[in-house]
Amino acid sequence: MRADAPIGVFDSGVGGLTVAREIMRQIPNEKIIYFGDTARVPYGSKSKETVTRFSKQIVRFLQTFGVKTIVVACNTASAYALDALEAECDIPVIGVVKPGAKTAAEVTRNGRIGVIATDATIGSQIYTKYIKELNREVTIYGKACPLFVPLVEEGLLEDPVTDEIARRYLAELIDIDIDTLILGCTHYPLIRSTLARIMGEQVTLVNPAYETAYELKEMLAERKLLNEEEHKLGTNQYQFYVSDGAEKFKRFANSIIKYGILSAKTINIEEY
Amino acid sequence: MRADAPIGVFDSGVGGLTVAREIMRQIPNEKIIYFGDTARVPYGSKSKETVTRFSKQIVRFLQTFGVKTIVVACNTASAYALDALEAECDIPVIGVVKPGAKTAAEVTRNGRIGVIATDATIGSQIYTKYIKELNREVTIYGKACPLFVPLVEEGLLEDPVTDEIARRYLAELIDIDIDTLILGCTHYPLIRSTLARIMGEQVTLVNPAYETAYELKEMLAERKLLNEEEHKLGTNQYQFYVSDGAEKFKRFANSIIKYGILSAKTINIEEY
Numbered sequence: 001m002r003a004d005a006p007i008g009v010f011d012s013g014v015g016g017l018t019v020a021r022e023i024m025r026q027i028p029n030e031k032i033i034y035f036g037d038t039a040r041v042p043y044g045s046k047s048k049e050t051v052t053r054f055s056k057q058i059v060r061f062l063q064t065f066g067v068k069t070i071v072v073a074c075n076t077a078s079a080y081a082l083d084a085l086e087a088e089c090d091i092p093v094i095g096v097v098k099p100g101a102k103t104a105a106e107v108t109r110n111g112r113i114g115v116i117a118t119d120a121t122i123g124s125q126i127y128t129k130y131i132k133e134l135n136r137e138v139t140i141y142g143k144a145c146p147l148f149v150p151l152v153e154e155g156l157l158e159d160p161v162t163d164e165i166a167r168r169y170l171a172e173l174i175d176i177d178i179d180t181l182i183l184g185c186t187h188y189p190l191i192r193s194t195l196a197r198i199m200g201e202q203v204t205l206v207n208p209a210y211e212t213a214y215e216l217k218e219m220l221a222e223r224k225l226l227n228e229e230e231h232k233l234g235t236n237q238y239q240f241y242v243s244d245g246a247e248k249f250k251r252f253a254n255s256i257i258k259y260g261i262l263s264a265k266t267i268n269i270e271e272y
Numbered sequence: 273m274r275a276d277a278p279i280g281v282f283d284s285g286v287g288g289l290t291v292a293r294e295i296m297r298q299i300p301n302e303k304i305i306y307f308g309d310t311a312r313v314p315y316g317s318k319s320k321e322t323v324t325r326f327s328k329q330i331v332r333f334l335q336t337f338g339v340k341t342i343v344v345a346c347n348t349a350s351a352y353a354l355d356a357l358e359a360e361c362d363i364p365v366i367g368v369v370k371p372g373a374k375t376a377a378e379v380t381r382n383g384r385i386g387v388i389a390t391d392a393t394i395g396s397q398i399y400t401k402y403i404k405e406l407n408r409e410v411t412i413y414g415k416a417c418p419l420f421v422p423l424v425e426e427g428l429l430e431d432p433v434t435d436e437i438a439r440r441y442l443a444e445l446i447d448i449d450i451d452t453l454i455l456g457c458t459h460y461p462l463i464r465s466t467l468a469r470i471m472g473e474q475v476t477l478v479n480p481a482y483e484t485a486y487e488l489k490e491m492l493a494e495r496k497l498l499n500e501e502e503h504k505l506g507t508n509q510y511q512f513y514v515s516d517g518a519e520k521f522k523r524f525a526n527s528i529i530k531y532g533i534l535s536a537k538t539i540n541i542e543e544y
Contacts, residue, residue, distance in 0.1 A: 147426055
């Protein structure tokens with residue numbers, strides 16, 4: 001495997017761009033092939049079998065680019081499909097759940113950690129499993145927040161309605177006095193300031209996107225797979241593929257990532 | 273074609289059950305095969321190409337049951353794919369858009385009609401096209417309401433948040449004094465009372481589910497394809513198929529349809 005091979009990153013749609021953005025920031029010499037499954041988004045309300053089948057198709061697509069590693073930039077796919085993807089690939093596969101769980105286990109002081117995520121991720125109990133492996137004394141409280149993704153996609157990032165919905169979802173987590181809150185869905189960092197305001201200053205928000213990019217960097221360094229060479233203009237360092245609506249994706253992506261999405265192409269993922 | 277063959281009905285998910293319910297009410301002797309594409313829901317934010325490809329797969333699946341007609345119980349699929357489906361089938365295909373458009377053109381008195389629907393349906397301008405064919409003097413105002421579907425699926429049918437979002441979406445339609453409002457998405461009849469309260473008594477709400485079932489009945493009668501024989505208990509009159517999450521679908525369906533959903537089966541629609 002060559003250090004100048006690209007990194008494959010995928011998500012059910014645009015949420016994983018918050019992870020891609022962190023990778024661009026932390027290891028700016030890397031090439032990225034991003035895939036967003038916009039024809040079949042969202043994953044968070046779907047079953048393990050379906051999310052696993054979709055994820056395997058995407059991994060087969062990303063491997064056609066000779067990627068050196070794959071980042072599952074979607075909590076639901078990480079929760080449901082990571083084991084199956086690792087079993088099928090001979091390259092490292094990194095999910096967003098483990099890095100977020102690790103940080104939360106480290107930063108909590110009172111041992112009460114909240115996780116907000118999709119129905120699927122909460123139902124899988126995956127954060128509880130990973131955190132308990134690191135620290136059996138900790139208690140984890142999960143709360144599914146299914147309206148956050150549509151509110152973000154509707155652009156209501158700072159809005160009284162998002163405030164009201166967030167207050168309802170978070171009320172029980174405030175009541176039980178958590179001191180750490182994992183943003184267990186890649187869309188949620190986009191309403192981070194609303195969540196921080198409602199939870200209050202004493203609660204640490206953990207953004208798995210940041211932790212995942214950090215773990216990716218460490219793993220690549222360990223295997224001597226970090227790309228040392230700087231990219232020149234016009235080298236097509238970042239490539240974006242979607243299963244539907246490339247133009248709409250490009251507009252949303254450009255509002256999140258400041259590096260400029262030069263192009264996004266639509267492919268038929270069901271063929272992989 | 274035999275009169276005792278079943279009717280195929282499909283939607284991107286559960287919304288089309290409001291149409292199936294009307295068919296069960298208006299022509300109670302008919303067998304129905306319902307398919308909900310819960311693995312790829314929603315359609316309303318996706319492109320014409322993708323929605324058409326998905327719809328063709330579903331029609332191929334429904335035809336394996338020897339259906340005598342197909343009802344496209346989804347406004348987005350009706351808007352984007354009806355022509356392509358008609359071209360491919362030798363049985364009649366009925367969408368929900370035309371019947372709703374016809375009724376709205378008939379009931380308006382001041383000639384100002386509002387349509388609320390998904391981004392895709394509004395963008396397609398399909399209601400405008402059909403209504404203008406019937407009455408060139410009418411003005412149609414379309415408004416996309418992308419948050420209504422997730423709010424309904426979250427069960428917030430009577431809720432201050434749904435009220436607030438509905439007030440925002442409907443404000444401009446109230447301002448321009450429409451007297452008729454088409455519920456151009458099969459989920460919307462489930463928040464009909466909220467919509468009626470905000471629009472006021474002087475506005476007639478048109479529910480295409482009702483009109484579609486009526487048109488279906490007329491069409492079958494004309495072709496002598498109405499099933500005359502009453503069904504006996506245990507004849508499996510209504511069959512439900514989904515592409516994901518059969519149990520979850522069954523729970524939701526049972527809250528909408530009072531005839532009892534005996535079973536729902538999951539199939540892999542990508543194989544069709």
